[in-house]
Amino acid sequence: MAGKLSIVENSSEVARAGAEQFISRAKESIDDHGSFFVALSGGSTPVAMYKLLASDEYRGKVDWDKVLFFWSDERCVPPDHPDSNYGSAHQHLLQPLGITEDRVFRMKGELPPEEAAREYEEIVKKAVPGDPPRFDLIFLGLGDDAHTASLFPETDALHVTDRLVVHNYVPKLNTYRITFTSTLINAAASVVFLVSGEGKAEALKSVLEGEQNPTKYPAQMVNPTSGALLWVVDRAAASLLSGTQ
Numbered sequence: 001m002a003g004k005l006s007i008v009e010n011s012s013e014v015a016r017a018g019a020e021q022f023i024s025r026a027k028e029s030i031d032d033h034g035s036f037f038v039a040l041s042g043g044s045t046p047v048a049m050y051k052l053l054a055s056d057e058y059r060g061k062v063d064w065d066k067v068l069f070f071w072s073d074e075r076c077v078p079p080d081h082p083d084s085n086y087g088s089a090h091q092h093l094l095q096p097l098g099i100t101e102d103r104v105f106r107m108k109g110e111l112p113p114e115e116a117a118r119e120y121e122e123i124v125k126k127a128v129p130g131d132p133p134r135f136d137l138i139f140l141g142l143g144d145d146a147h148t149a150s151l152f153p154e155t156d157a158l159h160v161t162d163r164l165v166v167h168n169y170v171p172k173l174n175t176y177r178i179t180f181t182s183t184l185i186n187a188a189a190s191v192v193f194l195v196s197g198e199g200k201a202e203a204l205k206s207v208l209e210g211e212q213n214p215t216k217y218p219a220q221m222v223n224p225t226s227g228a229l230l231w232v233v234d235r236a237a238a239s240l241l242s243g244t245q
């Protein structure tokens, strides 16, 4: 497998390990170049990490004024919709910490998907240093079908290498998503997957130990060119991995 694997006890420990990664990468990046460019993932898994980062125990550990927030994917819904990835981070992290809008770069899920993707690509190119732009840290999750960001199995976005952000039609959901491409993800200085629950066990086994088939298991596309890759997974998600029984 590519990268390092850290198996922790349960979902709370996944959140804690994610928060620790956020804090240490933020410090390193701010010490090095004065800002921290982080892309958050969506879905339910990161919510516990957001709550922890916004808690009294953790909030003082990050120089929030130097953090610039982005998203690795978004659903095609307005920002106040319950499915919005931005909306979830806003509710549990950005609002509690009083993060101002000038440091928040959200994908506009309310726009036509192609327009939203092109607009976000331009924003990323302008705001994030490097060619291709190099995020300090990208958080990712894993779907039970082995998708990551909104790179779903057998979808067009998997074959795009000359774009950074694209719209992607997902037939099984009959909807579009907006997503980073593997080109942008793999340019990052650091990528951290947070994976929790036995519902992810089969997908995790396939991605890490199965045949190499990124069209079927898109998370296999993630392998930073000159960056670090860490998988933080709990015991339930890791239960089918070799040597964990």
Ligand SMILES: O=C1O[C@H](COP(=O)(O)O)[C@@H](O)[C@H](O)[C@H]1O
Pocket: 041, 042, 043, 044, 045, 046, 073, 074, 075, 085, 140, 141, 142, 143, 144, 148, 149, 150
């Ligand atoms: O649809 C999505 O799913 C994955 C996994 O989400 P989770 O709810 O199982 O944690 C997520 O990483 C992605 O950003 C999201 O849009």
